[in-house]
Amino acid sequence: xxxxSEGTGLHETLALxxxxxxxxxxxxxxxxxxxxxxxxxxxxxxxxxxxxxxxYERQSPxxxxxxxxxxxxxxxxxxxxxxxxxxxxxxxxxxxxxxxxAVLIAHDTVAQKNxxxxxxxxxDNFEEDIEEESVKIVRLVxxxxxxxxxxxxxxxxxxxxVARIMRGGAxxxxxxxxVGDELREVNGIxxxxxxxxxxxxxxxxxxxxIILKIIPGIQEEDRMKESKVFMRALFDYNPSEDKAIxxxxxxxxxxxxxxLQVVSQDDPTWWQAKRVGDTNLRAGLIPxxxxxxxxxxxxxxxxxxQNPKNSKKPV
Numbered sequence: 181x182x183x184x185s186e187g188t189g190l191h192e193t194l195a196l197x198x199x200x201x202x203x204x205x206x207x208x209x210x211x212x213x214x215x216x217x218x219x220x221x222x223x224x225x226x227x228x229x230x231x232x233x234x235x236y237e238r239q240s241p242x243x244x245x246x247x248x249x250x251x252x253x254x255x256x257x258x259x260x261x262x263x264x265x266x267x268x269x270x271x272x273x274x275x276x277x278x279x280x281x282a283v284l285i286a287h288d289t290v291a292q293k294n295x296x297x298x299x300x301x302x303x304d305n306f307e308e309d310i311e312e313e314s315v316k317i318v319r320l321v322x323x324x325x326x327x328x329x330x331x332x333x334x335x336x337x338x339x340x341x342v343a344r345i346m347r348g349g350a351x352x353x354x355x356x357x358x359v360g361d362e363l364r365e366v367n368g369i370x371x372x373x374x375x376x377x378x379x380x381x382x383x384x385x386x387x388x389x390i391i392l393k394i395i396p397g398i399q400e401e402d403r404m405k406e407s408k409v410f411m412r413a414l415f416d417y418n419p420s421e422d423k424a425i426x427x428x429x430x431x432x433x434x435x436x437x438x439x440l441q442v443v444s445q446d447d448p449t450w451w452q453a454k455r456v457g458d459t460n461l462r463a464g465l466i467p468x469x470x471x472x473x474x475x476x477x478x479x480x481x482x483x484x485x486q487n488p489k490n491s492k493k494p495v
Contacts, residue, residue: 243291249284315364318357318392322350327383327390328462329357330427331376340364340371340379341397346430347443347452347463359446360397367391380427409442410456417466424475425465426450432464440466 217223245251252275259272274280320327328349334341340363351357363371363379367386371379383390419431432453434440443463444452449471452463467475 243287246288246291248287248291249281252281252284314396316356316394316396318354318394320350320354320356320390320392321388322386322390326429326462327351328353328430330430331363331379333376338372340374340376343426344430344447344450344452344465346465348454348461349463352462357392357394358397362395362397363392364395365391365393380429384429409445411440411442411453411469413438413440419465422467424467427465430465432466434466442466 256272256275259268264272326346326349328346329342329351330344330346331340332343333339342357342359342361342363345352345357345359365371366379366382367390369382371382374382413434413436416434416436418433419425419428420433422428422431425431432440432455434455439456440453441456442451442453445468447468449468450465451468453466454461454463
């Protein structure tokens with residue numbers, strides 16, 4: 181067995197253990213696994229970092245000063261005030277490098293123990309009528325993809341409510357926006373008196389960072405549990421040609437014989453689904469089986485349906 185002294189570090193211990201591994205016909209696979217793990221450079225680096233931090237805790241060093249960055253600026257100004265020698269010019273150039281400035285700023289932050297985040301002050305035009313309500317400021321980042329949420333206006337209160345969260349979209353991935361949340365502002369724009377289509381246009385045109393002011397709604401338990409229902413499409417579907425869909429941009433086009441995974445059946449009329457094998461993880465809206473059958477029955481009654489077999493059934 182290796183001899184370990186009191187000052188032996190963890191990475192040195194791992195090296196000694198690796199050297200003590202001996203071939204064993206009954207445990208070749210296990211020994212090979214341990215040797216690979218102990219010889220991993222990443223593990224050795226982590227052990228060294230752990231030792232340095234542990235050594236820092238034991239020594240409990242105290243900073244000489246708490247304003248190294250300010251002292252560096254004072255020295256630079258003093259050097260520039262008169263004629264400089266070659267050594268002074270070199271020192272001024274060194275103090276002016278952005279990397280050294282960043283190191284000194286980091287030093288001052290640690291020395292002053294200024295780790296807690298600073299919350300911004302409340303805006304001057306903060307609404308008094310929602311002061312007692314729980315207001316949440318949500319910042320989302322999206323590129324050219326849709327936000328992944330649909331909205332509606334509450335018939336009784338007139339509030340703009342999040343009606344649907346598309347699985348895999350920007351809103352769903354954030355985990356900060358939920359069905360039933362009340363939307364108050366988009367990027368500082370009040371939306372209480374705007375139509376849902378105007379708000380959708382604002383959201384669609386916004387790129388990069390989107391800041392939402394939200395009043396959280398009542399969340400239902402297990403509403404985000406993903407469905408495992410797979411269906412084979414027996415007809416082609418283009419949401420841009422469907423006048424009944426609540427949001428054509430959120431629709432999922434598909435072709436006949438494609439396999440769809442239904443990830444949400446919360447809405448009895450419009451389900452959320454993804455194409456199996458599609459690289460796009462964002463779900464889209466498709467008509468539910470019941471709604472599609474009702475539409476087909478109506479078309480048959482009106483004599484406008486040419487192919488009565490247009491439907492889709494679970495696989």
